[in-house]
Amino acid sequence: MKKYIAPIIILLIFLTVAITLWLTKNNIFYLFNFTYIGVSIALGLFLLIKKYKHARRIVQLLVGLYMLVYLGFIRGENMQIEGFWYYLFTGVFEAATIHYAVAKIFGPLIFGRGWCGYACWTAMVLDFLPYKTPEKPRKKLGWIRYVTFALSLIFVSALFLSKVGNIEKIMFWAFVIGNAVYYAVGIIAAFAFKDNRAFCKYFCPVAVFLKPMSYFSLMRIKCDKSKCVNCGKCKKVCPMDVDMTDNSRKRKNGTECILCHECVKNCPKKAL
Ligand code: SF4
Numbered sequence: 001m002k003k004y005i006a007p008i009i010i011l012l013i014f015l016t017v018a019i020t021l022w023l024t025k026n027n028i029f030y031l032f033n034f035t036y037i038g039v040s041i042a043l044g045l046f047l048l049i050k051k052y053k054h055a056r057r058i059v060q061l062l063v064g065l066y067m068l069v070y071l072g073f074i075r076g077e078n079m080q081i082e083g084f085w086y087y088l089f090t091g092v093f094e095a096a097t098i099h100y101a102v103a104k105i106f107g108p109l110i111f112g113r114g115w116c117g118y119a120c121w122t123a124m125v126l127d128f129l130p131y132k133t134p135e136k137p138r139k140k141l142g143w144i145r146y147v148t149f150a151l152s153l154i155f156v157s158a159l160f161l162s163k164v165g166n167i168e169k170i171m172f173w174a175f176v177i178g179n180a181v182y183y184a185v186g187i188i189a190a191f192a193f194k195d196n197r198a199f200c201k202y203f204c205p206v207a208v209f210l211k212p213m214s215y216f217s218l219m220r221i222k223c224d225k226s227k228c229v230n231c232g233k234c235k236k237v238c239p240m241d242v243d244m245t246d247n248s249r250k251r252k253n254g255t256e257c258i259l260c261h262e263c264v265k266n267c268p269k270k271a272l
């Protein structure tokens with residue numbers, strides 16, 4: 001049973017959030033929403049422990065499609081960063097605000113960038129592309145994410161300051177167009193840099209939240225130095241260029257780890 005402790009804890013955390021929000025906000029949607037996400041993630045972790053090779057992709061599709069199609073397109077919640085600013089400005093405690101608080105601001109203190117590995121609907125598509133491990137060295141272009149972050153904030157601030165009407169409708173279309181732009185830029189960047197995760201490394205504004213919080217993450221890939229023979233296989237398969245053989249929190253690209261476990265699966269000495 002000990003090896004199943006992680007999925008059980010994750011499931012219990014999500015069930016606690018689901019029941020607390022359901023009862024405090026008197027809205028059964030929260031019970032359904034967080035139970036669904038918790039069960040999907042716990043199932044993925046269970047399959048991962050069982051060494052099922054498509055475990056991560058299954059969770060990515062279960063959670064990513066649910067958020068994009070059901071929450072985004074059907075329920076009309078803007079779950080992108082613009083939606084977060086929007087609901088924050090209006091002071092409404094809606095799905096996008098809760099989603100950001102749980103998955104991208106406070107959650108990473110526990111599970112790091114697990115969101116990026118197991119749930120993001122942008123990466124869900126990008127991970128189908130051919131460059132699963134980068135074929136070119138990482139570029140120093142991470143500053144672009146701060147520009148996109150600022151642009152998202154300026155866009156929503158401008159909507160509020162100009163007092164335009166029908167802002168809900170604008171936010172819905174911002175979600176549709178924003179996602180189309182993310183996918184287009186992500187796919188072009190993947191082929192240009194020969195790296196499926198180029199969008200995550202250079203362009204994604206959400207990483208501005210994710211990186212500092214995941215620095216303190218409880219869940220981390222650690223290396224048992226007594227077993228490691230420095231063969232370098234782990235670094236070759238890492239999609240995010242992390243130096244996972246260094247256990248320090250300041251390790252190279254440490255805040256980029258998406259907990260995909262590719263390094264763990266490929267270590268011949270079971271050192272990770
Ligand atoms: S960095 Fe951005 S696009 Fe990439 S997986 Fe994370 S949230 Fe998604």
Ligand code: SF4
Pocket residue numbers: 221237238239240241242244256257258259260261262263264
């Ligand atoms: S390969 Fe290992 S270090 Fe790299 S992102 Fe995946 S889990 Fe993290």
Ligand code: SF4
Pocket residue numbers: 223227228229230231232233234235245266267268269270271272
């Ligand atoms: S694959 Fe394993 S043994 Fe090889 S360098 Fe990485 S941790 Fe060490």
